[in-house]
Amino acid sequence: MLDVLLRGTERVVTEEALASRLASKRPLRVKLGLDPTAPAVTLGWAVVLRKLRQFQEHGHIAVLIIGDFTAQVGDPSGKSETRRRLSADEVGAYAERVLAGFRKILLPEPLEIRHNSEWLANLDMEAILELTSQVTVAQMLERGDFAKRYAARQPITLMEFVYPLLQGMDSVAVRADIELGGSDQLWNLMVGRVLQERAGQDPQIPMTMPLLVGTDGVHKMSQSLGNYIAIDDAPAEMFGKIMSIPDELLVSYFELCTDVSEADVADIAKGLSDGSLHPGETKRRLGSEIVKIYWGADEALAAEAAFDQVFKRHEAPQDTLEFRLPGEDPVYLPSLLRSAGLVASASEARRLIDGGAVKIDGERIGTFEVPHATLRQRVLQVGKRRFVRLIE
Known part of the structure; x- marks a missing residue:
């Protein structure tokens, strides 16, 4: 069991x-916030959610903190500047969706889902003073991201100093x-140990996982950067995004995002290194493995077929939406693209259009005004994955 739980961990x-x-x-009570x-x-x-599920599969209690x-x-x-504060309404809407x-990832049992507003929202001033007395400013500035911002004379709010303490309070609660x-998150997790010990509890064991690099191959996966793959992306969309990741990410994605065995991951790494495995074919396997986890084997096969239809045979997807052409002639293409979504x-x-990313039936179009007849019953495409079929 220990080897399984340690797979992919960093610290x-x-x-x-x-x-x-x-x-x-x-x-054991295994917390993820x-x-x-x-x-x-x-x-x-x-x-990290899949790692939490592994603990569930071995009989331990997943404690998910929203x-x-x-x-x-x-x-x-990991932030180089102060983040914009979200309102309670914004957070509530996001919480409901996620x-x-x-x-979709976790088992229904054994599972506890808690919201940390249960114990944090009603902290009074005495409790806040007691909490903030647990760690010094000097200790906070030992943290790498704070140290860099302080050295660069970038603002750090007191509220940001409080965040690790609030996360530590979750562990106590x-x-x-x-x-x-x-x-x-390692620094925050270690603060949780300190607060637990001072509350008379056995200190938790921090386990950290590597940060998954996004589809741009540079930054960690982030919705704010747009370099992400969502588990609720449609199967074909998910497969297509996976096919777009840089080759150098293949091994880490196999290790962190799939159920492929460690021995197979090692063979994949060796094959990519010595050239016996083609990155494109390996990426196809990766796409199928990931889609299968979230959508099933049949959808994985269909997603690969849809990818081939668009990118090998350059055909529009079968489920291409239809959009009614405007009546003017010629048609102003930028307005049409915006209206069609x-x-x-x-x-x-x-x-x-100037960059050559807009096509009509697979042919690049470089003008802003297009004759009405040229568009009728044609497929309008933007980039690799956005299509509409134009109808009268």
Whole structure:
């Protein structure tokens, strides 16, 4: 069991302590806190959620903390500037949407879902003063991201200093045995240990997972950066996004996002390194493995077929939406693209037309005005995945 639970982890404080606690034969309380600051559950979040599920599969209790209070504060981990505060209404709307995604990954039992507003929203001044006395400003400034911002004379609010303490309070409130998090969360997880010890509890064991790099191949997967794959993306969309990731991410995605065995992952890494495996074919396997987890084997096969239809045979998807052509002749293409929902604005449309990203029946179109007859019963395409069929 220990080898399974350690797969893909980056830091465990400590492995010996984890082994000892697992040997106690009692169900451990394994905490994961996630702040609903965006509407989708991404493959990046799924890395730690899938690890939490592994603990469930071995009989331990998943304690999922919906950070509806801490989301209004904003986690400063890995941030180079102060985050915009979200309102309670914004957080509530996001929480409602992501909860279904969490349940898609986790087992229904053994599972506790808690909102940290239960114990944080009603803290009085005495409790806040007691909490903030637990850690010094000097200790806070030892944290890497704070140290960099302080050295660069960038603002750090007192509210940001409080965030790790609030997350630590979560661990005290649910009496966590283990806390999971991304590699940027280790400092926060260690604060939880301090607060638990001062509350007379056994300190939790922090376990961190690597941060999944997004589809851009540069930054961690983030909805704010747009480099993400959501677990609720349609199968064909999910498969297509996976096919777009840089080749150098393949091994980490197999390790962190699939159920492929460690031995197979090692073989994949070796094959990619010595050239015996083609990155494109390996990426197809990756796409199928991930789609299968969230949508099933049949949908994975259909997603690959849809990908081939668009990118190998250059055909429009079978479920292409229809859009009624306007009556004018010629048709102003930027306005048509915006009205059809293929772009957000006419200015974006003009940039895409100039960049050769707009096609009619697979042929690039480089003019803003197009004869009505040229568009009738044709497929209008933007980029690789956006299509409409134009009708009268």
